[in-house]
Amino acid sequence: MLKLQNIRKHFDGKVVLENIDLVINTGEIVSLLGPSGSGKTTLLNVILGLTKTDHGSLIFNDTDLSRVRMKDRGFNIVFQDYALFPNLNAYENIVYALKNKKGLITEKEVQEYIEFLELTPHLNKKIGELSGGQKQRVALARTLVTKPNILLLDEPLSALDGVIKESIKQRIQSIAREFKLTTIIVTHDPEEALTLSDKILIINQGHIAQYGTPEEIMHQPSNDFVKEFIIGQLQIKRRNIYHLFGEQYA
Numbered sequence: 001m002l003k004l005q006n007i008r009k010h011f012d013g014k015v016v017l018e019n020i021d022l023v024i025n026t027g028e029i030v031s032l033l034g035p036s037g038s039g040k041t042t043l044l045n046v047i048l049g050l051t052k053t054d055h056g057s058l059i060f061n062d063t064d065l066s067r068v069r070m071k072d073r074g075f076n077i078v079f080q081d082y083a084l085f086p087n088l089n090a091y092e093n094i095v096y097a098l099k100n101k102k103g104l105i106t107e108k109e110v111q112e113y114i115e116f117l118e119l120t121p122h123l124n125k126k127i128g129e130l131s132g133g134q135k136q137r138v139a140l141a142r143t144l145v146t147k148p149n150i151l152l153l154d155e156p157l158s159a160l161d162g163v164i165k166e167s168i169k170q171r172i173q174s175i176a177r178e179f180k181l182t183t184i185i186v187t188h189d190p191e192e193a194l195t196l197s198d199k200i201l202i203i204n205q206g207h208i209a210q211y212g213t214p215e216e217i218m219h220q221p222s223n224d225f226v227k228e229f230i231i232g233q234l235q236i237k238r239r240n241i242y243h244l245f246g247e248q249y250a
């Protein structure tokens with residue numbers, strides 16, 4: 001279980017996160033959802049240990065990690081731009097972080113992740129030769145082979161579209177289920193959050209607007225911001241289609 005208590009963070013005199021309380025159970029998929037600039041990436045980096053908080057605590061399985069450095073927390077992240085090394089091939093990228101970590105994972109387990117993500121045919125390709133979805137899968141594999149206790153993903157789907165997006169979404173879900181891996185995903189898209197997660201944390205200007213299951217958020221939005229942001233956006237999509245093609249497509 002991951003527990004955040006009263007997290008606050010400011011940058012240059014501007015408060016970016018305040019009063020963040022959050023409990024995430026082991027194996028849950030949780031989305032951090034909010035508009036651009038609401039503090040989602042900052043919160044993800046706070047959990048990772050990359051960003052220091054002003055105050056507040058972060059407890060993982062009864063251990064206080066608030067003052068524990070990033071590399072000792074045992075979490076890992078897929079950054080929004082993937083941050084892959086262009087001069088290395090896919091396989092070299094995947095195993096890069098294992099250089100100084102002998103014994104963390106066997107070659108057989110590495111191969112299992114590679115097969116799970118269907119990357120075997122692409123291992124010798126340079127990053128520039130891969131499609132968006134393939135890059136995303138390499139980035140996922142590279143993070144998973146470090147066997148993180150929590151998987152953090154910053155906007156993993158926003159650079160993808162259509163069928164590829166749907167397939168990466170399903171893969172993220174099956175990874176979380178198969179490995180009982182707590183997974184925290186940043187997104188600005190209500191539809192993504194609603195279809196992907198067990199729970200959604202809605203952030204508005206650094207404050208929690210609501211934390212609940214997709215059902216709770218849809219049926220019992222706790223305030224106008226949630227109503228506008230979630231239901232408003234979905235209705236706009238629906239209305240646009242309706243106006244163009246008629247009621248049967250709405």
Ligand SMILES: Nc1ncnc2c1ncn2[C@@H]1O[C@H](COP(=O)(O)OP(=O)(O)O)[C@@H](O)[C@H]1O
Pocket residue numbers: 011012016034035036037038039040041042043
């Ligand atoms: N390193 C930083 N230094 C100064 N301001 C920052 C830094 N990182 C983020 N911010 C500011 O904090 C706010 C929240 O940013 P961010 O967490 O990236 O939002 P989101 O991921 O929801 O779009 C923004 O106003 C952003 O400009």
Ligand SMILES: [Mg+2]
Pocket residue numbers: 040041042186
């Ligand atoms: Mg962000």
